[in-house]
Amino acid sequence: MQRLRIHIQGIVQGVGFRPFVHKLVQSHGLKGYIKNSSSGVEMELEGERETLEHFVQELPEKAPKLAVIERLSCSYSDELCGFEDFRILESKTEALRNTLISPDICICDDCLREMRDKKDRRYAYPFINCTNCGPRFTIIKDIPYDRAKTSMSEFPMCPDCEREYSDIEDRRYHAQPDCCPDCGPEVFYLDAEGKRLEGDGIELAREKLRAGGIVAIKGLGGIHLACRVDDEKIVRELRRRKQRDEKPFAIMCRDAECAKQLCHVSAEEQRILESFRRPIVLLRKKQRGMEHISGNDYVGVMLPYTPLHYLLFGEDIDMLVMTSANLSDKPMMFKNDEALEELQGIADGYLLHNREIQTRCDDSLCWVLDGREYFARRSRGYVPFPISSAKPLRQILACGAEQKASFCLSRGSYVFPSQHIGDLKNLETFSNYAQQIRHFQRMFDICPEVLVCDLHPDYMSTEYAAERAEDENIKLIRVQHHHAHMASCMADNSFDGKAIGLVWDGTGLGTDGSIWGAECLIGDYRSFERFGSILPIPLPGGDRAMKEIQRVAWSLLQASGLDASHIENAGTYKMMLENGLNCPESSGMGRLFDGVSALVGIKQKCSYEGQAAVLLEAVAEDDEGVYPISFTGDILRFDWRDMIRAMVSDMDSGAAAGRIAARFMNTLVEMAVLQCKAAREYSGLDTAALSGGSFQNMYIMSRLPKRLEAEGFRVLRHHRVSCNDEGLSLGQLMIANAKTEDI
Ligand code: ZN
Ligand code: ZN
Ligand code: FE
Numbered sequence: 001m002q003r004l005r006i007h008i009q010g011i012v013q014g015v016g017f018r019p020f021v022h023k024l025v026q027s028h029g030l031k032g033y034i035k036n037s038s039s040g041v042e043m044e045l046e047g048e049r050e051t052l053e054h055f056v057q058e059l060p061e062k063a064p065k066l067a068v069i070e071r072l073s074c075s076y077s078d079e080l081c082g083f084e085d086f087r088i089l090e091s092k093t094e095a096l097r098n099t100l101i102s103p104d105i106c107i108c109d110d111c112l113r114e115m116r117d118k119k120d121r122r123y124a125y126p127f128i129n130c131t132n133c134g135p136r137f138t139i140i141k142d143i144p145y146d147r148a149k150t151s152m153s154e155f156p157m158c159p160d161c162e163r164e165y166s167d168i169e170d171r172r173y174h175a176q177p178d179c180c181p182d183c184g185p186e187v188f189y190l191d192a193e194g195k196r197l198e199g200d201g202i203e204l205a206r207e208k209l210r211a212g213g214i215v216a217i218k219g220l221g222g223i224h225l226a227c228r229v230d231d232e233k234i235v236r237e238l239r240r241r242k243q244r245d246e247k248p249f250a251i252m253c254r255d256a257e258c259a260k261q262l263c264h265v266s267a268e269e270q271r272i273l274e275s276f277r278r279p280i281v282l283l284r285k286k287q288r289g290m291e292h293i294s295g296n297d298y299v300g301v302m303l304p305y306t307p308l309h310y311l312l313f314g315e316d317i318d319m320l321v322m323t324s325a326n327l328s329d330k331p332m333m334f335k336n337d338e339a340l341e342e343l344q345g346i347a348d349g350y351l352l353h354n355r356e357i358q359t360r361c362d363d364s365l366c367w368v369l370d371g372r373e374y375f376a377r378r379s380r381g382y383v384p385f386p387i388s389s390a391k392p393l394r395q396i397l398a399c400g401a402e403q404k405a406s407f408c409l410s411r412g413s414y415v416f417p418s419q420h421i422g423d424l425k426n427l428e429t430f431s432n433y434a435q436q437i438r439h440f441q442r443m444f445d446i447c448p449e450v451l452v453c454d455l456h457p458d459y460m461s462t463e464y465a466a467e468r469a470e471d472e473n474i475k476l477i478r479v480q481h482h483h484a485h486m487a488s489c490m491a492d493n494s495f496d497g498k499a500i501g502l503v504w505d506g507t508g509l510g511t512d513g514s515i516w517g518a519e520c521l522i523g524d525y526r527s528f529e530r531f532g533s534i535l536p537i538p539l540p541g542g543d544r545a546m547k548e549i550q551r552v553a554w555s556l557l558q559a560s561g562l563d564a565s566h567i568e569n570a571g572t573y574k575m576m577l578e579n580g581l582n583c584p585e586s587s588g589m590g591r592l593f594d595g596v597s598a599l600v601g602i603k604q605k606c607s608y609e610g611q612a613a614v615l616l617e618a619v620a621e622d623d624e625g626v627y628p629i630s631f632t633g634d635i636l637r638f639d640w641r642d643m644i645r646a647m648v649s650d651m652d653s654g655a656a657a658g659r660i661a662a663r664f665m666n667t668l669v670e671m672a673v674l675q676c677k678a679a680r681e682y683s684g685l686d687t688a689a690l691s692g693g694s695f696q697n698m699y700i701m702s703r704l705p706k707r708l709e710a711e712g713f714r715v716l717r718h719h720r721v722s723c724n725d726e727g728l729s730l731g732q733l734m735i736a737n738a739k740t741e742d743i
Contacts, residue, residue: 003032003077004052006059009040010070011388011414015100017041017067018088024062025086028055032081035089040071046083049076065132065276066102070388070494100414101137101145101443103381104220104361106278106305108133110171115307121160126202126308127184127355131175133276135306137384138221138359139177143443147176151356158183185355187308192348194340202311205351210316213348214238216325216339220306221361221380221419222332223325223339225347226252228317235292235321241346243328247608248294250280250363252302252322254313259301262286262319268371277381278305279364279373293321296618300365305381308353324362329426334360359439360432362420367698375722376696377404379420384440386414387720387730390494394740397437397448397468398733399461401481401508403609404726405429407437407461408733409446415491416444417721417730424460434464452477452736454484454728456509477736481508481728482519482692483528488731489691489723490525493716497687498524500531500679500713502672504589505692505724506609517588518694520636520675522683525738531682532636532675535559536585537595540573545591549612550604552595560644589668589694592640596664599647600657610693617699620665621658627667629674636678638671665697669704673711680713689716691731693724 013036021034025045030052032045045052060069107115111128114120122128129135139151147153157165161180164172172178179185189201197204205215212234214227225242227234229251239245253259256270263283265273273281280300293299302322304310312320324332325343333339334357339350365377393410400406405421418436422429441447453465455478462478469476485508486501501521510516510530520532538555539545545552554573557564564570576583590613597603597612602619606612627646632639643664650660676688688708695701695717705715721727 001046001080002049002052003080004045004047004056005075005077006043006045006056007037007040007073008042008069008071009388009390011066011068011100011386012041012063013100015066015102016064020062020064020067021059022086022088024055024058030055031083031086033083033087033089044081044083045086046080052076066100066385068388100386101140101143101384103137103277103383103385104135104305105133105276106303106381107307107310108276111307112310115310122180124202124311125181125184126187126306126311126353127177127179128307129175129177129179130172132171134175134177135220135355136177138357138361138380139355140443141358143445145176150176151358152177152179152184155179155184155355185353187351187353190340190350190352194344194350201351202308205349206312206314206317208349209312209320214241214346216343216347216350216352217308217312217322218336218339218352218357219309221357221359221363222334224322225325225343226312226320226322229293229319229321232292238321238323239292242323244323245607246295246611248296248298248300249321249323250300250302250365251293252304252309252320254318255303258318259283259303262290263299263301266368269368271371272366272368272373273301273303277364278302279366279381282365282367282376296614298367302363308351329423329429331422331426331429331432332360332362359419359436364420367696369698369701369717369719372719374701374717374719375727376724377420377726378417378720378722383419384416384443386416387491389413389415389491390496393733393737394450395446395448396450396452396733396736397441397446397465398729398736399451399453399465400729400732401454401725402456402459402461404722404724405433405461406726406729407433407440408729409437409440409444409448410733410737411444411446414444415730415733416440416446417727420726430460430464433461448474450475450477450736450740452479452732454478454509454732455480455511475740477739479732479735480511480528482510482516482521483523484728484731484735485691485723486521486523486528486689486731487525487734488721488727488729489689489716489718491730491734492718492720492727493689495687495689495716496525498522498683498685499687499689499716500676500683500685501528501689501691502676503692504694506588506590506694507586515584515586515588517586517591518638518692519587520679522679522685525734530635531679532631532638533587534589534592534638535632535640536587537591538577538583538585539591540576540583542582542584546594546609547606548604549594549598549606552591553598556592556595556599556640556644557648560641560648562645562648587637589692593694596647596661599644600651600660602657602661610696613694613697616661616664617697619658620661620699621656623659623662623666625659625663625666626670627663629667629671631674636675638675643667662699665699666703669700669707672704673707676708676713677711686712687714687716691718691723691727695723
């Protein structure tokens with residue numbers, strides 16, 4: 001006999017972990033106790049050494065699916081306590097405070113089986129769910145989480161459902177949204193005029209879709225617009241009606257096999273596609289084409305996640321375009337009446353239901369990199385699950401940035417990142433942002449002692465923070481944009497030390513008042529110094545150059561002493577530059593991508609942010625060439641002029657755009673390696689953190705980390721929050737926590 005002490009850190013509270021341990025302990029015939037600790041759970045068990053070891057092995061394998069075990073430490077001893085039974089030691093207040101709220105979970109296999117069983121009382125019922133699946137975050141109005149405080153409060157349970165709910169042996173024991181056709185919500189179909197039609201709503205929607213119509217479909221966190229994938233005409237019509245020219249659409253496939261007809265799907269990608277979180281996964285097309293869906297190499301694919309989605313598919317429908325129903329920059333629609341009003345002339349029919357969505361939550365969007373999610377958007381299926389921190393945190397609200405806004409709140413060892421919010425310049429989006437902050441504060445019982453925002457005074461999130469800081473007399477900390485990015489990547493990897501940060505993104509206000517972009521920083525959560533960057537690029541016309549990117553191409557040529565007179569309006573740009581008229585400079589990596597795209601003729605005008613970079617990546621061929629790399633200036637600035645000159649001479653000798661694109665990105669990779677090596681020599685540090693929206697480039701992400709590792713660096717990259725501005729609030733929070741540690 002031995003005594004085993006186990007300490008588990010991670011997300012193991014409020015996810016059914018202790019009841020699970022109880023069962024597992026009993027199956028092994030062990031004795032002892034389990035209790036919550038400040039960073040996880042602690043337990044002591046007594047039994048034969050072999051049994052104890054077996055138990056430890058099974059623990060992570062069989063843990064509940066929402067549990068995240070980050071560290072598990074064991075120590076054995078011969079001193080016995082003589083436990084007589086197994087106990088869950090609980091302190092009531094702590095249990096309440098630490099209750100987590102589950103994200104929405106896709107329909108489970110058991111429910112799917114019942115839904116397809118003609119003899120089951122929930123046959124073809126679109127709201128079937130159980131303890132292991134169904135809506136959670138999106139239907140919760142308030143805590144504690146029970147039916148009365150969700151959208152299900154309007155649907156009293158029938159005696160059959162009640163019986164399941166109260167039976168500890170039943171798989172619907174304490175399933176708050178449990179319901180059936182007798183007592184639960186119902187689905188209905190309305191025509192283009194908003195008139196409710198008699199008959200099976202799902203069948204009517206299927207008919208409309210098959211016939212080439214656009215149907216608004218209410219899902220879990222919002223309303224989608226759906227149509228056939230194979231009908232190019234209707235997809236283009238959807239673009240016209242939605243006024244969405246070129247931005248890719250996501251599609252929903254019946255199953256992974258169906259996705260494989262269109263895209264390459266690795267085993268890891270399939271695992272994440274099929275995971276209970278059901279994100280949209282960006283998959284590489286098998287062949288060029290499907291330009292009406294996506295103009296680049298990737299297609300965003302998701303699998304059905306609600307029972308209603310499953311009922312839409314069949315032999316006759318195996319994939320559908322599924323795009324969020326929203327109008328230019330407004331948030332995704334999530335209420336029946338707003339859809340009926342605002343989608344007039346856009347939708348040919350509406351498949352809606354009477355279970356209200358309380359909280360809007362967009363689909364998550366990610367690549368799969370080294371077997372893990374690499375987020376472009378972390379939202380449904382992941383939110384509101386926390387990220388755990390090794391050390392306790394103050395109660396802090398981090399307000400994020402502007403365009404891909406998100407916020408983070410912390411308490412104890414948890415950071416709660418919000419769902420995708422959107423561009424705060426839009427009034428509705430901003431009011432949703434403010435509302436969600438309050439909602440999260442209430443759900444997780446957080447009253448911020450510190451607020452943190454970006455250095456940029458004009459961000460709506462900065463204004464929000466400044467106003468609250470004053471009204472509520474809370475300390476406000478302003479954090480430099482790129483420092484926050486770097487800290488976000490460090491925190492994403494639970495790294496607490498000094499590192500070299502490579503932060504490549506569009507724009508962010510620097511500490512010197514200029515616009516920063518592609519930065520090489522050295523620092524930790526408390527402070528940083530700027531070690532490198534790139535030579536600033538003049539942008540004739542300022543913001544206009546973000547869309548009309550041939551302006552940037554002109555600038556690159558002009559600065560490199562090359563002929564730029566063939567570019568439209570070259571004379572005007574020259575005049576603007578020479579007279580300093582609306583010609584701000586930017587050291588943004590995004591701008592360099594824009595300029596090069598326009599230069600090699602891939603794109604002259606962008607219709608959505610990041611488009612030029614995405615297309616440049618898509619055309620890149622296999623080529624190992626690298627252009628000359630030089631540095632200049634006060635800090636280690638990449639002087640791209642030599643590269644541009646070599647690029648133009650490549651073009652003059654007839655090199656294809658795809659070859660130049662590859663060489664350009666290879667050059668950036670090698671430039672980054674040189675910057676990091678110089679930073680290592682200067683600082684003695686060998687950890688490199690990669691963050692910023694430009695690292696959404698899979699060509700670079702599949703090369704740069706490997707190159708850095710080959711040079712002896714430890715590379716940190718994002719895997720729990722997005723590398724773009726959406727993930728930045730996590731970094732702000734960690735910086736604010738470090739800066740107020742001694743106060
Ligand atoms: Zn289920
Ligand atoms: Zn019922
Ligand atoms: Fe940024």
